[in-house]
Amino acid sequence: MTKPALGFVGVGRMGAPMVQRLLAAGYAVTICDPVPAAVEALVKAGAVAVKNPREVGDQADIVFASVPTPNIVKQVAVGADGVVHGKRTKIFVDLSTTGPKMSAEVNQALASATRPIMMVDCPVSGGVAGAEKGTLSLMIAGPAAARAELEPVMKELGRVLLCGDKPGQAQMIKVANNLASVACMAISCEMLVLGAKAGVDPQTMMEIISVSSGRSGAMQDKVPKHILPRTFDFGFSNALSYKDARLCLEEAEHLGVPLFIGNAVGQVLNMSKAQFGPDADFTNMIRLFEGWAGVEAIPHKKDADKAS
Known part of the structure; x- marks a missing residue:
């Protein structure tokens, strides 16, 4: 053929x-x-x-x-x-x-x-x-x-x-998925910063939550690979992430469906874009929460590292 x-x-x-x-x-x-x-x-x-x-x-x-x-x-x-x-x-x-x-x-x-x-x-x-x-x-x-x-x-x-x-149906699912994904990352970042402020090792917090009921793609992938190492290099910009969120929020408004949590996430993305720039990786989002809390979610050195 x-x-x-x-x-x-x-x-x-x-x-x-x-x-x-x-x-x-x-x-x-x-x-x-x-x-x-x-x-x-x-x-x-x-x-x-x-x-x-x-x-x-x-x-x-x-x-x-x-x-x-x-x-x-x-x-x-x-x-x-x-x-x-x-x-x-x-x-x-x-x-x-x-x-x-x-x-x-x-x-x-x-x-x-x-x-x-x-x-x-x-x-x-x-x-x-x-x-x-x-x-x-x-x-x-x-x-x-x-x-x-x-x-x-x-x-x-x-x-x-x-x-x-019908073209458009897949787009509806995609923009909903993307907004849900960013919402998971936003709450994960908030919790890591909260834990860091309380003196909890962010690495330990991530490892436990990622196998518990609070697990998400953010905790299992983005946090360990791109946030805790402080590389912020997932490969998706603030501008594109915010664009995707807006597409979902605009469709919800058109359909008359209130998205209270979704709108809050959109605002966080917009603030991240404004503070770190549209081309910066969207995983920089955690730096917003860190700035507000006055603490960085940096993994603690292990006892073995301290001994050496």
């Missing part, structure tokens, strides 16, 4: 390893990205580079987009040089986190184009490590025909989680 020609718009931290996996699986991949270095590295691996999404649409049966904001997704899909103006593409897959509203808008524009294109809403979870290992969670919503054609391609990237047949 002939493999479809693939296109990929946006080959940054997440997109590049996904393209690498698709190339390794034998797919022809046409790419574009405004960062020359990102493009050059993938061209060396076998990808073909073009100037804009329209040209990707000329070459690929299926085009994936992995870009940072909803407005960029819209430009990639239906802008002046968007995929919609290409001559070949049948399916457009949005891997970005754009929110339900923008997903529905782009879907409508693609469906009503002179040459209609099916849209698949497919935000991902798992970070750069998941993209590299092919273990991403792929939350997918879109027409059954498109999902069936995508299935063998998606298996190279991770696990497919069916969210519905």
Whole structure:
């Protein structure tokens, strides 16, 4: 069976390893990205580079987009040089986190184009490590025909989680997941700082909570790997985390659903972004709580270390 020609718009931290996996699986991949270095590295691996999404649409049966904001997704899909103006593409897959509203808008524009294109809403979870290992969670919503054609391609990237047949449904789940994830990190940071103020070793606190009823992805992954070592290098910026939170909060407001805790978390993210900068890793959040409490959540040295 002939493999479809693939296109990929946006080959940054997440997109590049996904393209690498698709190339390794034998797919022809046409790419574009405004960062020359990102493009050059993938061209060396076998990808073909073009100037804009329209040209990707000329070459690929299926085009994936992995870009940072909803407005960029819209430009990639239906802008002046968007995929919609290409001559070949049948399916457009949005891997970005754009929110339900923008997903529905782009879907409508693609469906009503002179040459209609099916849209698949497919935000991902798992970070750069998941993209590299092919273990991403792929939350997918879109027409059954498109999902069936995508299935063998998606298996190279991770696990497919069916969210519905209407673009936007996967986005709703993704932004809800992201806000819940940040809420877990915020409360974890608060508790670590509280413990530190009381003289408790943050390392001990993390180890116990991570196997007890208060455990979460934050305590089991982000805290030990990126917060307690003080590296703050999870790989997700304050700006992007706040953007995702706002997408969820805006959809809740649109639907008339009050999110008291979610709004508080959004405020904490906004303060972290203001204090440490939009490009700083969002794990810097704990430094806010530390500043307010006047203590740092730094693991104690072990007795053996003291003896030496």
